[in-house]
Structures are given as structure tokens and as C-alpha cells.
Amino acid sequence: MVVAVGSLSTVLLIFGGCCSNVFALEALIRSEQNSGLLITFFQFLFTAIAATPSQLALNDGTLFRTPTVPLVRWGYIALLFYGINMLNNWAFAFSISVPVHIILRSFGSVTTMLAGFVRGKKYSTLQVLSVALLTLGVLVSAWADSESKGKSMTMETTTPTSEFATGLFILLVAQLLSAYMGAYVEDTYSKYGASWTENLFYSHFLSLPMFMPLSNNLRQQYDRLTRTPPLQLRPDVLSSSKLHPIWNLLPDWIFDAICAFIESRPQGILFLMINAFTQLACISGVNLLSAKSSAVTVTIVLNIRKLVSFILSTILFGHELSGKMIIGSALVFGSGALYGWETSWRLPSARRKTQARQSNGAIKQS
Numbered sequence: 001m002v003v004a005v006g007s008l009s010t011v012l013l014i015f016g017g018c019c020s021n022v023f024a025l026e027a028l029i030r031s032e033q034n035s036g037l038l039i040t041f042f043q044f045l046f047t048a049i050a051a052t053p054s055q056l057a058l059n060d061g062t063l064f065r066t067p068t069v070p071l072v073r074w075g076y077i078a079l080l081f082y083g084i085n086m087l088n089n090w091a092f093a094f095s096i097s098v099p100v101h102i103i104l105r106s107f108g109s110v111t112t113m114l115a116g117f118v119r120g121k122k123y124s125t126l127q128v129l130s131v132a133l134l135t136l137g138v139l140v141s142a143w144a145d146s147e148s149k150g151k152s153m154t155m156e157t158t159t160p161t162s163e164f165a166t167g168l169f170i171l172l173v174a175q176l177l178s179a180y181m182g183a184y185v186e187d188t189y190s191k192y193g194a195s196w197t198e199n200l201f202y203s204h205f206l207s208l209p210m211f212m213p214l215s216n217n218l219r220q221q222y223d224r225l226t227r228t229p230p231l232q233l234r235p236d237v238l239s240s241s242k243l244h245p246i247w248n249l250l251p252d253w254i255f256d257a258i259c260a261f262i263e264s265r266p267q268g269i270l271f272l273m274i275n276a277f278t279q280l281a282c283i284s285g286v287n288l289l290s291a292k293s294s295a296v297t298v299t300i301v302l303n304i305r306k307l308v309s310f311i312l313s314t315i316l317f318g319h320e321l322s323g324k325m326i327i328g329s330a331l332v333f334g335s336g337a338l339y340g341w342e343t344s345w346r347l348p349s350a351r352r353k354t355q356a357r358q359s360n361g362a363i364k365q366s
Helices: 010-031 036-055 071-094 098-105 108-118 125-148 161-192 196-205 208-226 233-239 243-247 252-263 267-292 295-316 323-365
Strands: none
Touching: 010 267, 010 295, 036 071, 036 196, 036 208, 036 267, 071 161, 071 196, 108 125, 108 161, 125 323, 161 196, 161 267, 196 267, 208 267
């Protein structure tokens, strides 16, 4: 499947897959709140299986083709990837609310740019400004989204201060590791010319053994999901003025087959599978973009995707598009466009003009 998705638009994979994944995750958390570890494991397992065909080399007499990147390096990336995902999920155990989680993770573009500075990369004033504006836009949008859902965006909590501070520290470490990994992966692509499918496979496949010490917890979480009640699809569809006309377009036998399949399975397991499938689309798009773009560009796109999730959530769940959401949207999309123009057009044009002047000067001197 991963080979096939290469022909699809990267934007469609990221925005379609990641946004759908957010909704599946919310539905899954509602079914069973303490299932973060199982969600992460299934995402890794499903993606590793789906990415396996892209690395097979059966005609060469071996199981897998020789990787272009040393396995030690892929193993290190897998360790970072596993650790970041586990830390982000672990933070919820310390009473970190979803809005606060979103706020702290929205600084990904800032930490990635700082990591670039540390590594000696230079950014133009417009690039720095666009990252600052984008981060501000995500914060404003998160604020608007939380208000529409009746959640608090403040750091006030009834949780003991030490516990809450621990959760914040965990998220901070995850952000720093994520920035470092983004820069490290960018260097890997530049040095070895690796394909994004190779990164997708090894970052997930080599992470699977790390779940073995947690097998008992995984089994317990899975058992709880199997005890969740099935969805009652027919009443929901028939009572919804929005969904009913859409389902009427399907032949009765297809509608009955879909309903029978969904209504015969625990909703927790169903959402778990949907979450894993949409995560595959999402992470495929992210890896494809990472292979073609800088780490900062990737985080810029992902932050814009996060805003799209906010807006879709607001529209689909009947919330009003508030003034704060409109301001946040304008900041995010405007800064994203500014960064894209600066990175893809103005800076390359300036470099070409400089090279042309240098070439003309060299010709005149000769």
C-alpha cells in the first residue's frame, strides 16, 4: 500500500490522513481513555506491516533489500521516534489537558528552528517572522477551539503542582527530542539519499521490540477495548438530516453490509483500526515531505494541518467559527504562505542572481 500511495498528493496524505486520524483518536479516547499505549503500538505495527512490501527483495535471494542508510542509524532514529511518541502519550497521565498539550506541541516549528541554529543553519528574517506568527496563530486557534468546547486554556489545575510540572517537563523533553530528530533525519536524507519509504519502514519496524516489556499493559488495554459496546449506526444515520441523504445514494445491500459489519464489532476495536489506518496515511505524507523539505518546512506544514483540524472540528461538530478562530486562521495561513514564498521563491531567486553576477564577473576577469 505504501508504494501505491507514492502517486498521491503529499498534501492529501497529510491533511486528509492526519485530520481524519485526530477524529478517530478522539472517538477512541472517548471509548477508553487509558488506551494511549495500545494506540501507539497499533500505529507502529500497522505502519510497519504496510511498509514492508516496499523493502522486500525476494528476487535477489534475500528477504529485505540492502538499506541505503546503516541500520545503526535507522535504529537510532527508531529509538528517538519511539521515545517521542511514548513521552507525548505519557504526559496525559500527569493531568495535562488536551488544550495545554496542543499549546506546547505547537511550538514544534520554534524548537526545530532553534535546533537548526545550533547546527549552524541560517534563516532569513522573514522565515523567523513567519515561524513566530504561525506559532501565535496556532495558540490563538487552540484558545478559540477550547472556548468553543468549554475547556480552559489556562495553566490552572486542581492537580498537585509537582505532578503538573512533571507533565510539562515531559512534553518539553518530547519537543526538544522531536526537534533534534527532525534535524537528524534531514541530515540522513542529505547524506545518504534515503527514500522516505525506507525511513517509514525502519523507524516503525525497529521500534516494535521496544514494546515487549509493556506487553501486559497492552493486553489489558486491548481487553478493555473488546468490552466496549458496538456502534448503533442505523439509528444515527436515519436520525441525521446530514448523513441520511448521503447513505441513500448507496444500494440497500451495501448499506446493510456496512451496518452489519460495524454494529457487530466493539466500537473501541473499530476506532483502533481506523486510527491505525489513518495514521499510516498521515505518517506516509510526513515522511514523503521530510524527504523533500527541510525540518522547519515539515513542522510549518504540520502546524497548518493542526489548524485545519481545529476548523474542521468546529464546523463538523456544530461550533461557531469565532473571531479568535478567524484571526488564528489568518495568522497561520498567512505565515505559512509567507514562509513558502520566502523559502521557495525569494531566497532561491536571490541565490540565482548572486550566482549569475559572480559568473559574469568571472567571465569579465578572464
